[in-house]
Amino acid sequence: MLDFVVAGLSANSVPYVEGLELQRAVHRSVVSGERPDTLILLEHPAVYTAGKRTLPEERPSDGTAVIDVDRGGKITWHGPGQLVGYPIFRLQDPIDVVQYVRTLERLLISVLASWDIEGVQVAGRSGVWVGQAGLEEKIAAIGIRVAEGVTMHGFALNCGNSLDAYSNIVACGIRDAGVTTMSRVLGRQIDTIELIEPIESAFLAAFPYSGRTTPGHNPSGQSTTLTTEGVPA
Template sequence: MLDILDVGTAPTYVPYLDGWALQRRIHADVVEHARPDTLLLLEHEAVYTAGKRTEAHERPVDGTPVIDVDRGGKITWHGPGQLVGYPIVRLAEPIDVVAHVRRLERLLIDALQQHGVDGYQVAGRSGVWVRRPLSEDKVAAIGVRVEKGVTMHGFAINCDNSLAGFRGIIPCGITDAGVTTVSEVIGADTSPTDLIGTVSAVFRAEFAREAVPA
């Protein structure tokens, strides 16, 4: 079973620290078996978040606040127009974090396919990628943490957000690829609200199958 919560999308943007606090509360409940696996879906106010591998020179120098977080990966941007998802789920033993990331990628690829985006995985790099005329660009980023067998953090799909926030950083520390949005890829405005139903259905179906006895 997977509980899916729409925490807030346009015109309601969730401050990053509020979303992070909610994650921690739900994570504690899932660890204690007090609630089922849960997926939070939301849009954040504009913010940079720096994962554990972020180096000093990778931080923006324009005075924009940066929040240090306990997920893996490097620095990225979140903000309006980006659908963020936090799957707080119990992983099977033995814990395989890479398998969890690959699973998230496959689910996002399935969801984006329904909106005309031909996404794919890239070996050695997390996220969902698309082929552009002059580059290979990331359309969805992934960064996770596992504590006491339960995941935190998750994914961010660029829907119709401005890409300006990425220009002052090296997104996820990758220098030889770019970022894009669903709207840019398909040539039609596609908001986080447009994707919530699809993403919810794909995740709900995946976890329903997982719950069926063999």
């Protein structure tokens, strides 16, 4: 079973540090078996976050503050118009992190296909890309961490966000490729709320046996709204 948490979108976007606290609380509950695998969906106010492999020269050229985090990958941007997903999932043994990332990529590609956007995987590069071979632009970034067999962090899908913030960094450490959004590809505005149901359906299809039920827990599979102050068991 899977639980879905829509923590805040648009005007109710969740500051990154609060979202990280929420992730950690849910992670503890999944590790202990108190709740099933849980997908958190939200938007963040504008923020740069840097994974453990970020180099000094990849950081903002204008001195903008960056939050250093414990995920894989390099520096990226989150902000209004971008849907962020944090799957807090227990991986099956033997744990295959690369396969998990590939699964997330294929899942997002399937979602984009339902919008008539052809997303692709690019050899040697994580995330989802669109465009002609050799001229691809990233439309979804992926960066994860696995602790005690349970995942944290996840993906960021560019729906209708501005791309201006990417000009100040070397996004994901990649200098020879650009970024794009669903809105830009389709030529019309796409809001994050429009992606909630398709993303949830895609996760249910990709992880049909995800999670564990425990005594006293009755996951509904429906979206739940919660804050960092109240993580339901």
